[in-house]
Amino acid sequence: MNTDAREVSVLVVDDSPLMRSFIRRVLAMSGVPTREVFEAGDGQSALDVMGNSRIDLVLSDINMPRMTGSEMMQRMCDTPELRSIPVIVVSTDATQQRMDAMLRLGARGYIRKPFQPESLRSEIERVLGM
């Protein structure tokens, strides 16, 4: 395991406040060094957070009101300051078609719900090169 202890700021994007709380709790237990955890209930709110705060990693659902995860990622690709922020998709949709589509949009990782906390940690470490 990489011994780099760099703390990361994480943005959790999901329209379910319960799921955001769950992921926040899993992050706290995971051992991934986090500086701060931000939350957003949809893609547009997430973009607003990214515009105002330093974000090192985005964990995002796909189906959300106002702006979906796909639309958010497209906007991130189109924005120079945001396109380098890694995104891990967290979704109940585990079809290959969806996974391929999100990877084409630039997602660096994909976690299917339901997931074990260890899976989230492993995927974060893989994406961030920890």
Next chain:
Amino acid sequence: MGSTIISGISDLCGRCVPEVLETMFFAMAIENEQAQTSDEAVSVRVLFRGAPSGEFGLRADPGLLATLGAAFLGKFDDEPLTPAEVSQTACELANMVCGSVLSEAESDCGFDLDEPQIDAHAFGDGPPDCEMRFELDTGGAMEIRFRFAEPAPASAS
């Protein structure tokens, strides 16, 4: 195609429901045709578009949902979940079960889920194509059902 999906859905539900409950809600579930929810049960409807499209329903008693929600949120103190949190638990549970099943049943073509809705009539619009009941180790019962937009083909004579 319809009858294949129906039999496949039952098997998938039998696997996916326990997986979701164990992984995210830390509860064990076994299929039990006799399991019954009460009149106070919370019902959730999830519409989906795929091949085929349809709707998913989930029903569980508020007490069970409060227990599952507390486990999901890591709330081990005496503070009870709010009614809103109980409803959110039901919706999140329905979202995950429906998504898990469809991810395998409709893996070739993909699907889209609508936002889960608390709906007292989620179990009242005619016979489902698949209906299952589960008994949980935490106490209480959960019912799920799928109904597809395409009618099942008639049996071969």
